[in-house]
Amino acid sequence: MALKALDIYKLLPKKNCKECGDPTCLTFAMKLAGGKADVDLCPHLDEQAKAVLGASTRPPIRLVKIGIGERSFAIGEEFVLYRHEKTFYHPPGIFFKVSDTQTMEEVSAVTKRVRDESFIRVGSDLRCNGIALENSSGTKEMFAAAVATVEKAADLPLVLISEKTESLFAALVHCGTYRPLLHAATKENFKEMCALAKHHDCPLVIKARGLEQLAQLAKECALEGVQDLVMDSSPQSLGEFITASTAIRQLAITRAMPDLGYPVFLDATGSDIQDAAIALGIVKYASVIVTAPLSEASAKAALTLRQNIYTDPQKPIQMNPGLYRVGTPGKDAPVLMTVNFSLTFFTLQGYLESTRIPCFMLVVDTEGLSVLTSVAAGKLNETLVRDALIRFGVENEVAHKKLIIPGYAAPLSGRIEEMTGWKVLVGPRDAAEIGEYLEQEWKK
Numbered sequence: 371m372a373l374k375a376l377d378i379y380k381l382l383p384k385k386n387c388k389e390c391g392d393p394t395c396l397t398f399a400m401k402l403a404g405g406k407a408d409v410d411l412c413p414h415l416d417e418q419a420k421a422v423l424g425a426s427t428r429p430p431i432r433l434v435k436i437g438i439g440e441r442s443f444a445i446g447e448e449f450v451l452y453r454h455e456k457t458f459y460h461p462p463g464i465f466f467k468v469s470d471t472q473t474m475e476e477v478s479a480v481t482k483r484v485r486d487e488s489f490i491r492v493g494s495d496l497r498c499n500g501i502a503l504e505n506s507s508g509t510k511e512m513f514a515a516a517v518a519t520v521e522k523a524a525d526l527p528l529v530l531i532s533e534k535t536e537s538l539f540a541a542l543v544h545c546g547t548y549r550p551l552l553h554a555a556t557k558e559n560f561k562e563m564c565a566l567a568k569h570h571d572c573p574l575v576i577k578a579r580g581l582e583q584l585a586q587l588a589k590e591c592a593l594e595g596v597q598d599l600v601m602d603s604s605p606q607s608l609g610e611f612i613t614a615s616t617a618i619r620q621l622a623i624t625r626a627m628p629d630l631g632y633p634v635f636l637d638a639t640g641s642d643i644q645d646a647a648i649a650l651g652i653v654k655y656a657s658v659i660v661t662a663p664l665s666e667a668s669a670k671a672a673l674t675l676r677q678n679i680y681t682d683p684q685k686p687i688q689m690n691p692g693l694y695r696v697g698t699p700g701k702d703a704p705v706l707m708t709v710n711f712s713l714t715f716f717t718l719q720g721y722l723e724s725t726r727i728p729c730f731m732l733v734v735d736t737e738g739l740s741v742l743t744s745v746a747a748g749k750l751n752e753t754l755v756r757d758a759l760i761r762f763g764v765e766n767e768v769a770h771k772k773l774i775i776p777g778y779a780a781p782l783s784g785r786i787e788e789m790t791g792w793k794v795l796v797g798p799r800d801a802a803e804i805g806e807y808l809e810q811e812w813k814k
């Protein structure tokens with residue numbers, strides 16, 4: 371079981387010597403309990419304490435890296451069952467599946483789609499992650515040719531799917547140094563698969579039905595020297611997947627079955643409701659999701675859901691405070707004050723861009739809170755607005771002293787005018803009405 375901070379503290383030397391980088395043993399204990407520090411940072415621990423703390427403070431789910439280079443990513447290293455308890459850290463990789471029986475033009479086209487397609491949402495660039503290549507032909511030559519085609523089109527993380535080690539061996543000639551994920555080791559072939567994974571330093575999917583069988587296989591692969599494992603519980607339905615992945619997460623994070631402490635694999639292509647399977651995979655602990663190539667709309671839906679689930683619920687996504695330009699504003703351009711909650715910023719920015727009226731957005735630091743919440747919490751106040759006007763040199767940018775504030779900040783208008791000397795105009799509550807407002811109130 372995971373130890374609590376006070377239990378950990380009891381095992382520490384209590385010298386408060388700061389050599390671990392923390393001011394006290396207690397703060398170090400708190401970091402260890404949260405999985406944010408390594409026991410090796412304390413040089414004064416005896417071997418026994420190290421062994422106890424090491425086992426109980428290392429992440430309950432192993433961090434596994436897939437791919438090399440710019441598009442590589444990590445999965446696993448999660449600590450909780452529900453995101454409101456802490457947060458989820460490593461979003462699942464979404465892989466488009468292609469087969470070595472497709473034409474090389476088709477394989478190349480799908481690869482280029484994953485390479486190029488992205489969309490921006492609340493300031494983040496969202497993309498699917500890689501290609502899952504299946505050895506449907508059963509021949510090593512066709513598999514190797516398809517891998518070479520993918521490699522030629524893009525440097526993307528790969529999942530190589532074949533039961534034949536000779537096919538994987540042939541494929542790894544082309545991509546063995548790029549850490550593809552190999553699928554899959556079974557009870558029958560795990561020794562050869564482990565040898566291959568070890569030789570190329572690749573992560574490996576293990577496949578078995580039943581949690582006991584998965585745990586046993588994980589143990590055997592670890593003994594063969596392969597620890598970067600991903601678990602495929604071979605579900606026959608979505609219901610089976612959810613049952614298995616929830617049990618794996620629960621047993622891993624409580625350390626009731628530490629041998630299940632690995633990320634989970636889901637092949638959604640078997641489901642006739644693939645979009646729903648992907649959504650459930652994202653929500654219910656899948657770390658690698660293989661899907662048929664998605665339509666643009668389905669990809670956007672999946673990536674949006676993934677971004678939402680893997681955003682820390684206790685930390686709103688924030689913009690840097692500052693003076694932002696929409697278009698090329700001149701000296702007579704309106705200045706609109708807003709908060710640094712990303713969703714507010716990007717929503718307002720989108721509406722402002724569509725008005726085609728060049729303007730300035732003065733973004734003040736409300737610690738990521740929305741207008742309504744920050745006014746209610748007292749985070750948005752006249753001092754903050756005055757300081758932002760001075761700090762970002764707004765007076766040097768425009769030849770007027772008129773500031774448009776959001777409708778929900780109307781109660782502050784008098785105090786802002788008094789403290790800043792700027793005339794305050796109260797804008798609409800709904801950003802969608804800003805175009806009409808500017809037409810009627812600013813241009814008149």
Ligand code: SF4
Pocket residue numbers: 382383384385386387388389390391392393394395398411412413414415
């Ligand atoms: S190095 Fe060890 S003894 Fe020193 S403060 Fe950190 S935890 Fe305490």
